[in-house]
Amino acid sequence: MTGNVTITDCGDSALVAKAVGLDAEPAWQLVHALADALNAVRLTGVHDVVPTYDALLVEFDCAATDHATVRRVLAHEAARLGPHPAPTTPPRRFVVPVVYGGEYGPDLPEVAAQLGLSEGEIVALHSGTDLTVRCLGAPAGAPMTDGPPFPKPVPRLASPRTRVDAGSVAVAGRQAVICPMPSPGGWPLLGRTPVRVLDLHSDPITVYRPGDTFRFRPIEPQQWDEYAELSLADCHG
Amino acid sequence: MADTLTIRTAGLVTVQDLGRVGRSRYGLPANGAADQHSARVANVLCGNDDRAPLLEITALDFACVPSGDILIAVTGAPAEVSVEGVVRPQWEPLPVRAGETIRVTGINRGLRVYLAVLGSFEAERLQGSCAPDTILGFGPPLRAGDELALRTACPPIDHPFSRIPLFRLNAPVPPFPASWTIDVTDGPDRAEFGDTGRRLFDAPFTVTPRSNHIGLRLQGAVPRRVTKGEVLSRGVPIGAVEVPAGDELLVLHRGRGVTAGYPVLAVVTATGLSALGQVRPGQTIHFRHRTLDQAITAHRAQRQAIDALRSRVRMAFEALRIRAPADLFNPGQL
Numbered sequence: 001m002t003g004n005v006t007i008t009d010c011g012d013s014a015l016v017a018k019a020v021g022l023d024a025e026p027a028w029q030l031v032h033a034l035a036d037a038l039n040a041v042r043l044t045g046v047h048d049v050v051p052t053y054d055a056l057l058v059e060f061d062c063a064a065t066d067h068a069t070v071r072r073v074l075a076h077e078a079a080r081l082g083p084h085p086a087p088t089t090p091p092r093r094f095v096v097p098v099v100y101g102g103e104y105g106p107d108l109p110e111v112a113a114q115l116g117l118s119e120g121e122i123v124a125l126h127s128g129t130d131l132t133v134r135c136l137g138a139p140a141g142a143p144m145t146d147g148p149p150f151p152k153p154v155p156r157l158a159s160p161r162t163r164v165d166a167g168s169v170a171v172a173g174r175q176a177v178i179c180p181m182p183s184p185g186g187w188p189l190l191g192r193t194p195v196r197v198l199d200l201h202s203d204p205i206t207v208y209r210p211g212d213t214f215r216f217r218p219i220e221p222q223q224w225d226e227y228a229e230l231s232l233a234d235c236h237g
Numbered sequence: 238m239a240d241t242l243t244i245r246t247a248g249l250v251t252v253q254d255l256g257r258v259g260r261s262r263y264g265l266p267a268n269g270a271a272d273q274h275s276a277r278v279a280n281v282l283c284g285n286d287d288r289a290p291l292l293e294i295t296a297l298d299f300a301c302v303p304s305g306d307i308l309i310a311v312t313g314a315p316a317e318v319s320v321e322g323v324v325r326p327q328w329e330p331l332p333v334r335a336g337e338t339i340r341v342t343g344i345n346r347g348l349r350v351y352l353a354v355l356g357s358f359e360a361e362r363l364q365g366s367c368a369p370d371t372i373l374g375f376g377p378p379l380r381a382g383d384e385l386a387l388r389t390a391c392p393p394i395d396h397p398f399s400r401i402p403l404f405r406l407n408a409p410v411p412p413f414p415a416s417w418t419i420d421v422t423d424g425p426d427r428a429e430f431g432d433t434g435r436r437l438f439d440a441p442f443t444v445t446p447r448s449n450h451i452g453l454r455l456q457g458a459v460p461r462r463v464t465k466g467e468v469l470s471r472g473v474p475i476g477a478v479e480v481p482a483g484d485e486l487l488v489l490h491r492g493r494g495v496t497a498g499y500p501v502l503a504v505v506t507a508t509g510l511s512a513l514g515q516v517r518p519g520q521t522i523h524f525r526h527r528t529l530d531q532a533i534t535a536h537r538a539q540r541q542a543i544d545a546l547r548s549r550v551r552m553a554f555e556a557l558r559i560r561a562p563a564d565l566f567n568p569g570q571l
Contacts, residue, residue, distance in 0.1 A: 048259055
């Protein structure tokens with residue numbers, strides 16, 4: 001262990017640095033700052049970093065570097081950053097229109113029943129606060145955000161769907177997500193946004209970063225077409 | 238007009254490269270050739286940059302015809318390779334004249350064949366790579382009639398006594414056994430499985446048909462987690478051996494989602510991942526425990542063999558006055 005992180009081997013081509021002894025928020029800040037720091041160092045052989053909640057996966061080519069070298073640099077950068085690194089980029093906010101319920105959010109009634117709330121209360125909670133993006137995950141750079149302030153965690157579907165439409169807005173546990181592309185999924189669906197989440201022609205393909213926030217805004221099904229030509233980049237606010 | 242390579246029999250073939258690097262952070266999996274070793278060797282045999290686009294031919298018969306003279310190399314799973322009806326060797330450069338039909342048939346030991354062309358061909362890119370991403374719907378399989386624009390022609394270098402092999406470059410050919418041994422090292426969550434973790438090595442596992450480039454599902458005596466509690470989603474490496482609920486092991490491969498929430502019992506080694514890219518559904522796998530040092534030594538030896546091959550190719554090409562494309566284009570362009 002080095003200060004606030006433990007570093008563990010993860011096969012012959014990866015290491016995991018995990019924040020320890022820190023609350024969720026500083027642990028999350030530390031692993032993202034550590035990912036930025038490692039990218040800035042441009043260490044030979046290291047090709048990918050994946051910061052999530054309290055962990056950072058570092059992938060490298062073990063023909064070009066080795067675990068000891070990557071460990072040393074990670075430990076050095078972690079020590080340099082200390083337990084409370086400042087965010088390197090200011091967060092941005094996206095206001096995302098969502099059609100709730102019906103064919104757009106087929107699990108809204110079930111989620112309401114499970115939480116002992118009305119559908120309207122679920123929508124009000126889901127769209128009533130800014131939700132912070134914690135990391136980008138599967139599939140396809142999906143923004144994994146903190147969940148809305150529901151009274152208890154939301155169970156996953158007993159039987160995952162083989163296909164969830166692009167733009168679907170889902171919740172599970174104490175997390176929320178937008179599904180950027182059609183894909184299988186086991187999270188209950190509350191609604192769907194007409195705006196395009198990804199831009200395959202920009203690099204990166206996502207406009208949002210960890211630390212940015214989403215605010216969902218309920219719209220009517222009749223308004224779908226008004227937003228269908230927009231991309232998430234247009235929803236800055 | 239540039240020469241083209243026209244697909245005649247498509248089977249299941251995609252344009253591939255070694256994958257999309259540096260995008261895991263944005264949630265994009267690496268993807269790329271499932272058998273990275275064979276893909277690298279195919280390009281090296283053509284004097285190409287290792288990362289040049291090439292064809293990945295999976296399981297089914299394939300045929301194509303170039304409109305100009307080219308040099309190709311076919312690696313990967315053992316197959317019957319013919320040029321205009323004449324059987325030709327894999328793992329060596331092969332001159333092909335304009336209009337001759339290249340066929341790859343009879344793939345039944347191993348799963349994926351790689352076909353590289355000297356100079357490679359034009360390929361659409363996403364985030365720096367032409368590797369298909371099935372989630373993004375990028376890089377669909379080729380169809381009969383599709384034409385790939387070739388980047389360079391190769392002067393005709395057929396041997397005057399034509400079918401005598403022109404090259405003997407002794408490329409490093411991996412084994413393609415009926416039953417596979419796959420090397421793994423301990424995963425970061427090995428301790429969560431207690432004594433049951435040893436089951437991974439005690440008996441073979443069978444690859445189920447629900448296996449692909451995202452992950453392989455294996456049946457057998459599955460280790461059990463002895464601890465409780467949710468694992469917070471985090472980045473998982475390619476090669477992670479996970480034990481979800483149920484009676485199957487899941488081994489993540491190059492198309493894996495970058496984050497997951499299952500404990501990682503073991504991690505397939507870099508050389509093991511190339512082998513795993515050749516395992517067919519229904520075949521059995523024995524896992525073999527390696528230390529990190531053993532795994533890294535094996536990987537470096539495999540790379541050094543490729544580097545040595547690269548030197549031999551360069552010498553052979555110089556002798557034959559073939560301009561190696563790796564010298565013509567810088568790797569960033571390829």
